[in-house]
Amino acid sequence: xxxxxxxxxxxxxxxxxxxxxxxxxxxxxxxxxxxxxxxxxxxxxxxxxxxxxxxxxxxxxxxxxxxxxxxxxxxxxxxxxxxxxxxxxxxxxxxxxxxxxxxxxxxxxxxxxxxxxxxxxxxxxxxxxxxxxxxxxxxxxxxxxxxxxxxxxxxxxxxxxxxxxxxxxxxxxxxxxxxxxxxxxxxxxxxxxxxxxxxxxxxxxxxxxxxxxxxxxxxxxxxxxxxxxxxxxxxxxxxxxxxxxxxxxxxxxxxxxxxxxxxxxxxxxxxxxxxxxxxxxxxxxxxxxxxxxxxxxxxxxxxxxxxxxxxxxxxxxxxxxxxxxxxxxxxxxxxxxxxxxxxxxxxxxxxxxxxxxxxxxxxxxxxxxxxxxxxxxxxxxxxxxxxxxxxxxxxxxxxxxxxxxxxxxxxxxxxxxxxxxxxxxxxxxxxxxxxxxxxxxxxxxxxxxxxxxxxxxxxxxxxxxxxxxxxxxxxxxxxxxxxxxxxxxxxxxxxxxxxxxxxxxxxxxxxxxxxxxxxxxxxxxxxxxxxxxxxxxxxxxxxxxxxxxxxxxxxxxxxxxxxxxxxxxxxxxxxxxxxxxxxxxxxxxxxxxxxxxxxxxxxxxxxxxxxxxxxxxxxxxxxxxxxxxxxxxxxxxxxxxxxxxxxxxxxxxxxxxxxxxxxxxxxxxxxxxxxxxxxxxxxxxxxxxxxxxxxxxxxxxxxxxxxxxxxxxxxxxxxxxxxxxxxxxxxxxxxxxxxxxxxxxxxxxxxxxxxxxxxxxxxxxxxxxxxxxxxxxxxxxxxxxxxxxxxxxxxxxxxxxxxxxxxxxxxxxxxxxxxxxxxxxxxxxxxxxxxxxxxxxxxxxxxxxxxxxxxxxxxxxxxxxxx
Amino acid sequence: xxxxxxxxxxxxxxxxxxxxxxxxxxxxxxxxxxxxxxxxxxxxxxxxxxxxxxxxxxxxxxxxxxxxxxxxxxxxxxxxxxxxxxxxxxxxxxxxxxxxxxxxxxxxxxxxxxxxxxxxx
Numbered sequence: 001x002x003x004x005x006x007x008x009x010x011x012x013x014x015x016x017x018x019x020x021x022x023x024x025x026x027x028x029x030x031x032x033x034x035x036x037x038x039x040x041x042x043x044x045x046x047x048x049x050x051x052x053x054x055x056x057x058x059x060x061x062x063x064x065x066x067x068x069x070x071x072x073x074x075x076x077x078x079x080x081x082x083x084x085x086x087x088x089x090x091x092x093x094x095x096x097x098x099x100x101x102x103x104x105x106x107x108x109x110x111x112x113x114x115x116x117x118x119x120x121x122x123x124x125x126x127x128x129x130x131x132x133x134x135x136x137x138x139x140x141x142x143x144x145x146x147x148x149x150x151x152x153x154x155x156x157x158x159x160x161x162x163x164x165x166x167x168x169x170x171x172x173x174x175x176x177x178x179x180x181x182x183x184x185x186x187x188x189x190x191x192x193x194x195x196x197x198x199x200x201x202x203x204x205x206x207x208x209x210x211x212x213x214x215x216x217x218x219x220x221x222x223x224x225x226x227x228x229x230x231x232x233x234x235x236x237x238x239x240x241x242x243x244x245x246x247x248x249x250x251x252x253x254x255x256x257x258x259x260x261x262x263x264x265x266x267x268x269x270x271x272x273x274x275x276x277x278x279x280x281x282x283x284x285x286x287x288x289x290x291x292x293x294x295x296x297x298x299x300x301x302x303x304x305x306x307x308x309x310x311x312x313x314x315x316x317x318x319x320x321x322x323x324x325x326x327x328x329x330x331x332x333x334x335x336x337x338x339x340x341x342x343x344x345x346x347x348x349x350x351x352x353x354x355x356x357x358x359x360x361x362x363x364x365x366x367x368x369x370x371x372x373x374x375x376x377x378x379x380x381x382x383x384x385x386x387x388x389x390x391x392x393x394x395x396x397x398x399x400x401x402x403x404x405x406x407x408x409x410x411x412x413x414x415x416x417x418x419x420x421x422x423x424x425x426x427x428x429x430x431x432x433x434x435x436x437x438x439x440x441x442x443x444x445x446x447x448x449x450x451x452x453x454x455x456x457x458x459x460x461x462x463x464x465x466x467x468x469x470x471x472x473x474x475x476x477x478x479x480x481x482x483x484x485x486x487x488x489x490x491x492x493x494x495x496x497x498x499x500x501x502x503x504x505x506x507x508x509x510x511x512x513x514x515x516x517x518x519x520x521x522x523x524x525x526x527x528x529x530x531x532x533x534x535x536x537x538x539x540x541x542x543x544x545x546x547x548x549x550x551x552x553x554x555x556x557x558x559x560x561x562x563x564x565x566x567x568x569x570x571x572x573x574x575x576x577x578x579x580x581x582x583x584x585x586x587x588x589x590x591x592x593x594x595x596x597x598x599x600x601x602x603x604x605x606x607x608x609x610x611x612x613x614x615x616x617x618x619x620x621x622x623x624x625x626x627x628x629x630x631x632x633x634x635x636x637x638x639x640x641x642x643x644x645x646x647x648x649x650x651x652x653x654x655x656x657x658x659x660x661x662x663x664x665x666x667x668x669x670x671x672x673x674x675x676x677x678x679x680x681x682x683x684x685x686x687x688x689x690x691x692x693x694x695x696x697x698x699x700x701x702x703x704x705x706x707x708x709x710x711x712x713x714x715x716x717x718x719x720x721x722x723x724x725x726x727x728x729x730x731x732x733x734x735x736x737x738x739x740x741x742x743x744x745x746x747x748x749x750x751x752x753x754x755x756x757x758x759x760x761x762x763x764x765x766x767x768x769x770x771x772x773x774x775x776x777x778x779x780x781x782x783x784x785x786x787x788x789x790x791x792x793x794x795x796x797x798x799x800x801x802x803x804x805x806x807x808x809x810x811x812x813x814x815x816x817x818x819x820x821x822x823x824x825x826x827x828x829x830x831x832x833x834x835x836x837x838x839x840x841x842x843x844x845x846x847x848x849x850x851x852x853x854x855x856x857x858x859x860x861x862x863x864x865x866x867x
Numbered sequence: 868x869x870x871x872x873x874x875x876x877x878x879x880x881x882x883x884x885x886x887x888x889x890x891x892x893x894x895x896x897x898x899x900x901x902x903x904x905x906x907x908x909x910x911x912x913x914x915x916x917x918x919x920x921x922x923x924x925x926x927x928x929x930x931x932x933x934x935x936x937x938x939x940x941x942x943x944x945x946x947x948x949x950x951x952x953x954x955x956x957x958x959x960x961x962x963x964x965x966x967x968x969x970x971x972x973x974x975x976x977x978x979x980x981x982x983x984x985x986x987x988x
Contacts, residue, residue, distance in 0.1 A: 659921070662950040663877055666971040670883035673975045699972055717954075 006146050006321075013322055014161060014329075020189050021169045021182035028181035037181070037261035039268030044188035045255045046273050047195070049076060049246060050280050051131075052138035052328040053400040055194060056301050058281065062288035063300035066228030071235055072400075073281045075242025077274040084270050086247070087256065089418055091266055092513050094257035097506075102253040102410060103342040109417040109510050110425035111503035117346035119432050120410055124250045124342060125379070126444070127406030128335050132383030133390065134399045135328035142324050145305045146317075159384040162332050163377050170337040171372045183333060184259050190326035195279050197323025201304050202283020204316055205290050209307070216286045223289050237476040241401065244408035247415075250338035251331065258338075332380070340375035344368065348375060402447050405479050409435035412483070412490045420494070421507045427494030435486030443478035530563040533574060536590060540578055549577065647713065654709050661702055668695045704834040708820070711841035718761040718845065725791060725798070726754035728762050732769030739774040746786045747773075753791035756798055758865060764842050765865075768850065771835045772802040772861050780806035780858065797867050801853060803860040814852045868892045869986045872913035874904050874930070875948070876922050880971070884917065887975050888982060901925030905933045908940060914986045917978075920949035920956060928963050935964040944985035948973070 054072060061069035079087070090105075099105045103124065107117030136155045143154050169182045210216045246252050260266070291303030298306050304324065308316035348371040412435070413428040499507065530550075537546040553564035553573070564570055571591055578587035672695060675688035710716050733747060758765070776787045782805045790801040809817060818840045821833035836850075843850040846865065853860035871893050875881040878899070885895045898907045902924030908916060916934075920927040927947060934940045946967040949956045960968050967981050 659950045662971050663880065666950070666973070667877070667879035667883050669972045670880070670887065670975055674883070674886060695972070 006143065009318065009322070010325065013325065014165065017186045017189065017329075018165065018168075021165075021186040024185035025169070025182035037265075039262075039265040039272070041184065041188045042255075042260065042262075042265040043269045043272040043276065044191040045184045045259060046252070046269055047191035047276055047280075048187060048251055048255060048330045048334050049249075050194060050277070050327060051331040051400070052135050052324050053131075054280065055198065055324045055327040056138055056142070056304055057400065058284045059288045059291065059303045060299070060301035062284050063292055063303070064227065066225070067230065067285070068234060068238065069284060070281065071238035072242045073277040074239045075244070076246040077277055078239070079243050079246050080270050080273050084266070086415070086418070087270075088263065088266055089513060090247075090253075090257050091260050091263050093418070093510055094260065095263070096513060097509070100258060100345060101338055101342045102248065102250055102414070103346050105253075105257075106410065106413055106417065106428065107346065109506055110413075110423075110428050111500050111506055113425045113429075114346060114350060116413075116425060116428055116432070117342070119429065119436070120413075121339075121342040121346045123406060123409055123432065123436050125339055125382070126440075127403045128250065128339055128379075129382045129386050130390070130399050130447075131403040132332055132335060132380065133387035135332050136383060136387045138324060139328050141299075141302060142305055142321055145302055145309065146321065155384060155387055159380050162329060162336070163380045165329075166333045166336045166340075166376050166380075167373045170333070170340070170376060171369055180259065180337065183337065184255070187255075187330045187334065190330040191276075193326045194323045194330075195276065197319045197326075198280050198283065198304075200316060201308060201320050201323075202287060204311075204313065205283065205287050205307060208313075209290055209294075209311060210286070216289070219289050219293070220285060223292065231473075233476055234473055237473075237479050238401070241404045241408055241475075241479055244411045245404040248407040248410040249404075250342065250407070251335040254334055254338035254341075332383070336376045336379045339379045340372050343375040343378065344371040399447070401475055402443050405443055405475065405482065406436075406439050408479070409439055409482060409486055412487045416490055416494070417507070418510055421504075421511045422494055422499075423490070423507065424494045424497045424499045425503055426497035427490045427492070430493035431486045431488075431490030434489040435482045438482035438485055439478060442481060443474065446474070530566050533566060533571075533591070534562065537574060537578065540590075549574070651709060651713060651715075654706055658702055658706050662699070665695055665699050665702075669699075701834070704838060708834055708838050708841060711838065711845060714845070716764075716845050719763065720759060720761050722757055722759050723762040723765075724754070725756045725758055725800070726751060728758075728766050729754060729769060729789060729800075731762075732766045732773055735766070735770045736773040736777060739777050743777055743780070743785055745773075745777045745780065746784070748786065748788045750789070750791055753793070756791065756793060756867075758798065758867070760846055760865060764846060768839045768842050768863060769800075769802075771839050772863075775835065776802065776804040776806075776859070780804040782806050782858070793867065797848075798865050800863045800865075801856075801860060802863075803853070803856045804858040806858040808857065808859045809852065811854070814854060817852060818850070868894060869914035869982075870894045870896070870911070871915050871917060871982065872896050872898060872908060872911050873917045874898045874901075874907070874922065874927070875917070875919045876900055877919070880919075883975075884978065887979055891979055891983075893982070901927070901930060904930045905937075908934060908943070909937075913943075915944045915946065915982055917946045917948065917982070920947060920960070928959050931960070931963040931965060946978075946981055946985060 054069075058069040058072070093099065094105065097105070097108050099108060103117045103120035106120045107113050110116050136158055139158050140155045166183075169186070170180055206213060206216050210219060287303055287307065288300060291298065291300060291307050294310055295303070295306055304320045305317055308314075308320060349368065352367065352371065409432060412431050413423070416423040417428065534546060534550050537549065540546075541549070547562055550562045550564060553570050554561055557564045557567070557570075559565070575587045575591045578590065669692060672688045672692035676685050676692060678685075680688065729749065773787065776785070780787070784805075786805045788801070788803045790799075790803065792799050792801075818836045820837045839850050843863065843865075848863065848865035850861060850863050853862045871888055873881055873884055873888075873895055875884070875897065876899050881897045881899070885897060888895050896911050896913065898904055898911075901922035904918075904922070904925065918927045918931060922930070927949075931945055931947065934943060934945065941964075944966045945964075946969065947960045947965045948969050948971055949960070950971040957968055966985055969978065969981060
C-alpha cells in the first residue's frame with residue numbers, strides 16, 4: 001500500500017475525530033448533553049486503558065508467554081467488579097472536592113500540600129513518558145508494516161498532530177469542572193473502532209484462516225510451548241500491578257473521576273467495562289497461535305496487522321491499523337490532558353504565581369490556558385524525545401509494565417488516604433519518595449541501562465537483587481520492594497507525625513465522604529460551580545437575599561435564571577458580600593474552597609481563627625443576655641400563672657356568691673310580694689313594696705356583675721345566626737317597655753334601612769339595644785321625650801345610632817360612661833351602673849364597637865357592627 | 868285540688884312557696900333533701916313536683932333522671948328551680964326531661980301560673 005494513501009486515511013480518520021469532538025462540544029455548549037454523557041459513553045471512554053500496548057502487544061505477549069497477558073485485563077476486572085466501592089468513593093470525593101487530577105486528589109487529602117502534588121506529578125510524568133513513547137513507536141511500527149519505505153519523520157508528525165488535537169479540544173475552555181465532552185466523545189468513538197477491529201481480526205482468524213473454534217482449540221493444544229507454562233508469582237504480581245494501575249494511572253483517573261458526569265454511570269461501567277475487556281482479549285490467543293504458524297519469523301507484536309496482509313485482506317488490515325491508531329491516539333490525548341493539568345496546576349502555575357507575586361491581578365485564565373497548552377506540548381515533546389533517544393526496541397509490553405509499577409507507588413497514599421483518618425502528609429511523602437526511589441533504581445533506570453547491574457560494587461544494592469533477594473523476576477522484585485518500603489514508610493510516617501488541622505479536616509471529609517448528605521448527583525448542563533456558590537451563599541446570606549444577588553448578577557451578565565458565570569469580578573463581589581456576614585478571611589477561604597482549588601494557607605486559617613474568637617466572645621455576651629431574658633421570662637410566667645389562677649378563683653367565687661345571694665333573695669322577694677298583698681295594712685303594703693323593689697335591684701346588680709365577669713373573661717358563648725336588624729330592634733323595644741320607672745317615649749325608626757340582615761348573636765345584640773333604649777327611657781329629661789334610631793350601612797359595616805332629645809351627657813363625663821359604676825345622677829334611679837360597661841364588652845365580643853356620639857343635641861350612642 | 872310535692876332544702880323558700888300555693892288551694896308536701904326524694908315522690912304520688920336543682924345528698928338533675936327512668940313517673944309534671952340561671956343548667960334540666968324550668972328569684976304570680984299550667988283543673 002502506498003505510503004501516501006496510508007497518510008491520507010490516517011488524516012481522514014483524524015479529521016473525522018475532529019468533527020466528532022467539535023459537534024459534541026457544540027451540543028454540550030447548547031446544553032444537549034444527555035446522550036453525550038450516558039453510561040455507555042462513560043464506559044467506552046474508560047477503554048483508554050487498552051492502549052496500543054494491549055491492542056498490538058497482547059498478541060506479542062501471548063506469543064511469548066501464553067496466557068500471562070490476561071493479567072493485564074484481570075486487574076481492572078477485579079477492581080471494577082470486586083472493589084466497586086473504592087471507585088464510587090473516589091468519584092464522590094472527586095466531585096465534592098472538585099478534584100482535577102490524581103495529584104490534586106493526593107494534595108487535597110493531605111492538607112492541600114502542594115509538595116505532594118508535585119511529587120505525584122513528577123512520578124506520573126516520569127512513568128508516562130515511556131508509555132507515550134511506546135504509543136508513538138507502535139504507530140511508527142504499524143506504518144512500517146504497510147509502507148516499506150519507512151520514513152523517519154512519522155513519529156514527529158504524529159506527535160505534532162496529537163499535540164494539536166489535544167490543545168484544541170483539551171483546553172478549549174477552562175471550565176472549573178475540567179470535563180471535556182468533545183474529547184470524551186471522540187474517545188468513545190475510538191473505543192468502538194478499537195473493539196470492532198480486534199473482533200474483526202479475531203473472527204477472520206478463527207473462521208477465515210482456521211476452520212472454526214474446534215480447529216483453533218486443536219491448534220492451541222498442538223502449539224503448547226514450554227515458555228507458556230504459568231508462573232503463579234508473576235500472575236499474582238502482574239494482576240496486582242494492573243489493578244493498581246487502573247486506579248492510579250493519571251489518564252484513567254481523568255476519565256474515571258474527573259470526566260465522570262454522574263455517579264450512577266459507575267454502576268453500568270461496573271459490568272460493561274469488564275465486558276469490553278473480555279471482547280478485547282478473547283481472540284488474542286487464537287491470533288497469536290495462527291500468527292506463529294503463518295509467520296514464524298514475524299514480529300508477534302504486529303500479528304494483528306501482518307496476518308490479514310499475509311492473507312491478502314488489505315481492508316481488514318486497514319481496519320486493524322485504524323484500531324491500533326485509535327488505541328495509541330486516545331491514550332496519548334487523555335494522558336496529555338491529565339498530565340498537563342497536573343503539571344500546570346502543581347508546577348507551572350505555582351512557579352509563575354511565585355515569580356509574578358506582586359503583579360498578580362485581573363484574569364489569570366489566559367495564563368492558566370497558556371500554561372496548560374505549553375504543558376501538553378511539553379508532555380508530547382518528552383514522549384517524542386524518549387522515543388528518539390531509546391531508539392525503539394524492547395518488546396512493547398515491558399515498557400507498559402514498568403510504567404504500571406511506577407504509578408502503583410501512588411496507591412498506598414491514595415487508598416490509605418481514603419480509608420485511614422490517621423494517614424498524614426509526612427507518611428504520604430515518605431512512602432511516595434521511598435517507593436518512587438526504589439522503582440527508579442530497580443526498574444526504570446536499568447530498563448535503558450542508565451545504571452550498571454552491579455550496584456556500585458555493593459552486594460545488597462544490586463538493582464535486581466536488593467538486600468540479597470536473588471533469583472527474583474526483576475519486575476516482581478521491583479514491585480515487591482518498592483511497595484513494601486512505600487507502605488512501611490507511609491504507615492510509620494503517618495503514625496509518628498502529627499496531622500495539621502487542615503489535614504484532619506480533609507481526612508475526615510475524605511474518609512467519611514458517605515457519612516454526609518449525598519451531594520448533588522448529575523451535572524446535566526448548567527454551571528455547577530455557580531450552583532455551589534449559590535448553595536453556600538444561601539447558607540450564609542439567607543435564601544431570598546442570595547437568590548436576589550445571584551439573579552441580579554446573572555442579569556448583568558445577560559443570562560436568564562439564577563446562575564451567573566463565576567467570573568473573577570463576580571467572585572470578588574460575592575466575597576465582599578459574604579465578608580459582611582462571616583468575616584473577610586472566612587469568606588475568602590470559603591469562596592476558594594468552592595470556586596478554586598487553590599490551597600487555603602496557614603495565614604488564611606489563622607485569620608479565620610481570629611474571627612472565630614471574636615465571634616465566640618460576642619456570642620458569650622449574647623449568651624449572658626439570653627440567660628437574663630430567660631430568668632425574666634420565668635418570673636413573668638410565674639406571675640401570669642398566679643394571675644390566671646386568681647382569675648379562675650374570681651370566676652368560681654362569683655358563681656358561688658351568685659347562688660348564695662340568690663337563695664335569700666328569693667325568699668325576700670317572695671315574702672315581700674306576699675306582704676304587698678291585701679292582707680296587710682296600707683303602710684305595711686307600701687313598705688313591703690319598697691323591700692321588693694330594692695330586692696329586685698339587688699338581684700339585677702348580681703346578674704349584671706356575673707354577666708360582666710363572663711364577658712370580661714372572654715368565655716362568653718355566642719349563638720350566631722342570620723337575623724334582620726328590624727327584628728332585633730322590635731324585640732329590644734318590646735323588652736324595654738317593662739323598664740321602670742316608666743316614662744312615655746316616642747320612638748322614630750327608619751324601617752327601610754332596618755331591613756338589613758346581620759350575622760351575629762341576636763340575644764346579645766338585643767341586650768345592647770335594650771340597654772340603650774332603657775337608658776333613654778330612664779334619663780331623657782325632655783318634656784316630650786323622643787328617641788331616633790338611625791340605621792346606616794357604610795364601609796362594610798352598619799351603624800345604629802340611638803339619639804334622644806334630652807340634655808345629653810356633659811363633655812367631661814363622656815369619657816367615663818363606659819366604665820363600671822360610672823353613673824351620672826345621684827337620684828337613686830333603678831339601675832346598676834354596669835349597663836354601658838356590659839354593652840361595651842358585648843360589642844367587643846361581637847366584633848363591633850359602641851361609642852358616645854357627641855354634638856347630636858341629646859344623648860347619642862353609635863353601635864357599629866361589621867357586615 | 869291538686870297535690871304538690873316540693874323538694875327544697877331552703878326552709879324559707881319552701882315556706883314561701885307553700886304559702887303561695889296553699890292560698891291558691893293546693894295541698895303542699897315539703898321534702899327537705901335530695902336523699903330519699905325519689906322514694907318520697909313514689910310514696911306521696913303528687914300531681915306535680917317542684918324540684919330544686921341544688922340539694923344536699925342528691926342533685927335535682929339526678930333525681931329527675933331517676934324519676935324519668937321509672938315508667939310510673941315518666942310523665943309526672945316536674946317544675947325545676949335553680950339559683951344559677953346559667954344556660955348550662957337549663958340544658959341539663961331539659962336533657963333530664965324537665966317539664967318547666969324557672970330561675971330564682973321568681974315572682975309569686977309566675978310560680979303559681981306555672982303550676983296551674985302543669986296541672987290543668
